[in-house]
Amino acid sequence: MANRMKATILDVAQRAGVSKSTVSLVLQGSPLVRPETASRVRAAIEEVGYVYNRGAANLRKAHSNVVGMIINDLTNPFFAELAVDIERVFQSAGLVSFLANTAENPVRQEEVVKSFMEQGVSGLIVSPAHGTRPDAFERIRGSGLPVLFVMRRLPGSRVPVVAPDNHQGAFVGTRHLIGKGHRRIAFLGGFPDMVVYHQRVGGYKAALAAAGIEVDDALIVEADTNRKGGMGALETALARDPQISAALCFNDAVAFGAMIRLRKRGLEPGQDFAIVGFDDVAEAQHYVPALTSVAVDTAGLGERAAHMMLNMIRGGTTHAEDHIGAVNLMVRASCGPELSKGRAA
Template sequence: MITIRDVSKYASVSVATVSRVINGSRWVSDETRKKVLAAMKELGYQPNSFARSLATNKSQTVGMVVGDLSGPFFGEMMQSAEQIVRMADKHLIITSSHGTVESESEAIEFLLQRRVDVLILHLDAMPDDKLIELCEQLRIPVVIVNRLVPTMEEQCISIDNELGGYIATKHLLEQGHRSIACIAGPIYKSDSRSRLNGYRRALMEAGVDYNEHLIVESDYTEEGGKAAVKELQERNLSYSAIFAHNDHMAIGAMGWLKSEGVSVPNDVSIIGYDDIIMARYVEPSLTSVIIPVSEFGRQAGLMALRLSGEQQDNVVLRFKPELVIRNSTCRYGR
């Protein structure tokens, strides 16, 4: 078995120099570093990751908490974060929180027990004050994804969800719709509250009264979208358009309406949010607000590396949502 002493002898340097190269120390000349790396390659030497972590007091791992391990939203985010982290020869450890304060706390504790160097957190249930308190107590850096937390703005990768709700609703208003229903996500989630605020602002600017009976709270799933639009029908209210807080609910609502003989978009226009890959393939294709989910993961990975001491390019902290117009919306009365 090849040891660090074999490498030092082969490269004609000290064991301490080989150790500094393995641990990424800057106190080694480029020429010496190349010579040591060449010796390691020639001899087939693989540094012991556990020993390396003891020497540097770092595990070379990044922990990530997401709401769910399934679905395109979190899948894209996890994949792009993992790619960035792996490029730095580190590993990403991922666990899910299932959307309660208790489970989010347990997920964080699970990662801390594995001595991760940085945490990337996508949390929905934990309130801002508790999250701020938690991060002040932790001894490792934290990156917050898809959320803007007061006093922690420089650690947050987020999007302007209020603006997203505004531009979605404004698009429907510009198409002549005045009775616009809203299928909201869980109101305890900050992104859902922000999108609802944007919806209300657009209505107010257009001089349209806000009608709370046109709002149905749901759960961001396709089945939730079906249940929500069914509830709207049971309320016996007139509406010509629906703004759903994510694409899954929009697609669910669209499917239920079509099964009831309602034409989309001729009878009811529908707009979603997230622009998941499925949005362009459903019939009719779904108008949606674009969230750069992959970029969320990528920027979170870059931020995590920067906070752990790796030199990185500038990180984009705040994104602006954009609207992609497809066939699920049209002018009122077309």
């Protein structure tokens, strides 16, 4: 018996060839671990004689005041601002938030989720990484742990979400460019396997159709949702059609990248080419030229997400109503004056 009590979770992990976090998840009965891996861990537990103090573990879990925040890209200032607004509410409520950046890597995201589960978090707020499986969080939610998506939803997922009105935002941004006289308008950034991409592209197409402008799919350019992606997308769009005079961008980061590339081509944003972003991060109004952007109520969305999670935790439920926040267009210099009739033709 003495030898059995000396066995540790590390002994089990080494015998099974897995991490300590994976062993902890198996001991907790977590649905995150693949059945074959769980069987290997249970066999290792028997072999090394490890004894799990379930009572102590349950006591720790019952008093957890920790919420995990998993963000897809903290280098994007919008998500950094959102995380701060969420954390502010948790701090006031006496909860501690663990924050992780997945850098749009679903493998890293899975590792972070496992680690947070091993720490016994009371809930997860997630902005899913690009490439996340549609069912990635269904088993977690099915285990009774509250999960809430922010900004992004997954196709077919039942996880509640807090997000802006992406379709309407793209519609008003595109309509503004059309009102400036532009007819060859590109959409830059994002990928078709993202729900938000379809929502924003849908708004872009709807605005074109409402103005009687034929949609040209060649002007919709897929790209990473960061500055580098914006630079490449702008090049691709102009290579496909040099007559493009404006672009609606997936987000402000893409817009900043597009403006950098315009200058490298000898074109001045706001004078030679009009740009509209999406999110209206703090940098947008200070950029040169100041960026016209679809404004998202970052603070409002962050506060709503935090309060929804608090209500789910306190109510012992995984269910909540989706919240879609209003948007509005902040008009600045990046769209310039009205396009001349000669260029608009």
